[in-house]
Amino acid sequence: MKEGPDIAQIGSLIGDPARANMLTALMGGKALTATELAAAGGITLQTASTHLAKLEAGSLLSQRKQGRHRYFTLADDGVGKLLESIMGFAAGRGHLRHQPGPKEPALRKARICYDHLAGDYGVRMLDSLVASGAIDAIGDGLAVTAKGEDRFQCIGIDLHGLKSSRRPLCRSCLDWSERRAHLAGSLGKALLSNFFDKGWARRTAESRSVIFSPEGERQFLQLFPVEA
Amino acid sequence: MKEGPDIAQIGSLIGDPARANMLTALMGGKALTATELAAAGGITLQTASTHLAKLEAGSLLSQRKQGRHRYFTLADDGVGKLLESIMGFAAGRGHLRHQPGPKEPALRKARICYDHLAGDYGVRMLDSLVASGAIDAIGDGLAVTAKGEDRFQCIGIDLHGLKSSRRPLCRSCLDWSERRAHLAGSLGKALLSNFFDKGWARRTAESRSVIFSPEGERQFLQLFPVEA
DNA sequence: TTCATACTTCGATCGTAACCGAAGCATGTC
DNA sequence: GACATGCTTCGGTTACGATCGAAGTATGAA
Structure with missing residues (x-):
């Protein structure tokens, strides 16, 4: 009858719209303050505070205090993976938002999935x-193949450093907008950071979408071509 | 702010304890009637009926009417995969049930995960x-490798038939009790059916656990050895 | 020290949804 | 036909939790 882990608990944590919005906002990978998360959830600061306490107790979030701010992030990439997989599931069943906002196209083109690149460009990169x-x-x-080792070296990724971390180097992550896999794991993270460092792209202030500069876009498309 | 698919909706569907228990019961792979699910959820038949309607509307379940019974199953293996991944997540964070019932050990040893073998034996099989x-x-x-094709042929699995289905042949599924992967997909399903057909094991009436016969267990361990 | 900002805790309200009893429908059995 | 079983729908109760105003704590700035 009552078998196994308690899925209802985390289900209900994700099940509240305000909490779901806050978690989605944190999928952008940036640490956000309680005030910012309250705005993301569309609720007052007091309410957000109680929600955040619950999410932390459920070990979905971790926080660190810095001055008079309290920064929240997803507890780890396992949470990000779980959320993205639920998104993929929901998208596949047509459980989409009622209002597909104006940012939607940009989000589908390129966005951050916790710490790596997702959306059309994310899928394209892995395919390539x-x-x-x-x-x-x-x-x-x-x-990663032997050939790939050289390739990433050229791009400027320190594979040896990444390999020493406990986190898997490559991981596939189901993209909810494309319904196909993109590259996650520490390599996926390193690649996105690399694009930011090179100035090819930047994250936006209030959204998960990633904006490429014209030059950066050109370079990206050239680096990761797709056959016709 | 409000970006992407609506994860809150399916979160709240899974978030209700009664519904979560019913879904967990359906992870056993058997079609269950509304009455049986009411018992699994610990609620009356009326309440269960409304819950089941909601789950069906959320396309987590499908039903088929047969005589005066109404049989429910998970909508597809995507739902099973989602549930198992949430279970894995919950187990990893210590969100376990308060009372680890007496059936728990049997469940950890071998159980059905929607339609394939999970638990210690499931992980062992894949490892081997x-x-x-x-x-x-x-x-x-x-x-599956070329070597594997022969191997499964010997066991009595029709790989060609499985390949023609739209469902992937092999799929890894994170085992919540072992925290490692076991084999899902149509091959995983075929192997479990094979064990049942051969009389090596049987499913239990009220639980997801799989009981091996003494002879079946011997054969299974011999067929899937692990090096010392 | 005084004030402002960031956040938490308390207390009370309110809405939703879970719940069950009772009645209604459908299907099968006698 | 009469009756039993399986399930749904209706109506009303109840409980939980999401919400916010107000007050309290902590940190930093002036």
């Missing part, structure tokens, strides 16, 4: 990496 | 298949 033989793919599994 | 070279694994991805 697989097609060019830099990454091996079996089903949902991904691995 | 990978170690013997029947299945290739890259990260979370799985694929």
Whole structure:
């Protein structure tokens, strides 16, 4: 009858619209203050405070105090992965938002999924990496090839540093807008950081969408071509 | 602010304890009647009926009428995968049930995860298949090798029939009790059916746990050895 | 010290949805 | 036909939790 882990608890944590909005906002990867999250959730600061306490107690969030601010982030990438998978599930069943806002197209084109690139461009990047033989793919599994090691070296990624971390190097993550996989894991994170560092793209202030500069877009499309 | 798919909706569907219990019961893979699900959820038949209607509207369940019974199942294996991943997440954070019932050990040893084998035995089976070279694994991805084709043929699995289905042949599924992957997909389903057909194991009436016969257990352990 | 900002806690309100009893429908059995 | 079983719908109660105003605490700035 009552078997296994308590899925109802985390279901109800995600099930409240205000909390869901706050979690979605945190999928942008940036640490946000309680005040910012209150705005994201469309609620007052007091209400947000209680919600945040609950989310933290449920170990979905972690916080760190800095001065008189309290910065919240998702507890780890496991939370991000869970949220994205629920999004993919919801999108697949047509449980979409009632109002597809004006930002929607930009979000579908390129956005942050916790700490890596998602959306059309995210999917394109992985496709291109697989097609060019830099990454091996079996089903949902991904691995960097010898060829890929050189390739990422050229781009300016320190693979050896990444390998020493406990986090998996490559991970596929189901993209809710494209319904296909994009690259997550520490390599996915490193690539996105690399684009930011090079000035090819920047994150927006209030959204998860990623904006490419004209030059950055040109470089990106050239670096990750797709065959016709 | 309000970006992407509506995760709150499905969160709240799973967030109700009664509904969560019913969904968990359906993870056993068997079609259950409204009355049985009411018992599983610990609620009356009337209440269960409204819950089931909501779950069906949310396309988590599908039903088919048969005589005066109404049989419910999970809508598809995507729902099963989602539930198992939430279970894995919850288990990893210690969101376990308060009372670890007496059935718990049996459940951890071998259970049904929607339609394939999970638990200690499920993980062992996949490990053994990978170690013997029947299945290739890259990260979370799985694929049957040429060697594996012969192997499954011997066991009595019609791989060609499975390949023609739209469902992926191999899929890894995170096991909540073992915290490691076991084999899902149509091959995972076929293997479990095979064990049932051979009389090696049987499902229990009221639980998701799978009971092996002494002889079946012997054969299973011999067929899927693990190196010392 | 005084004031402002960031956040939490308390207290009370309010709305929703979970719940069940009772009645209604449908299907099968006798 | 009469009756039993399986399930749904209706109506009314209840309880929980989301919400916010107001007051309280902590940190930083003037």
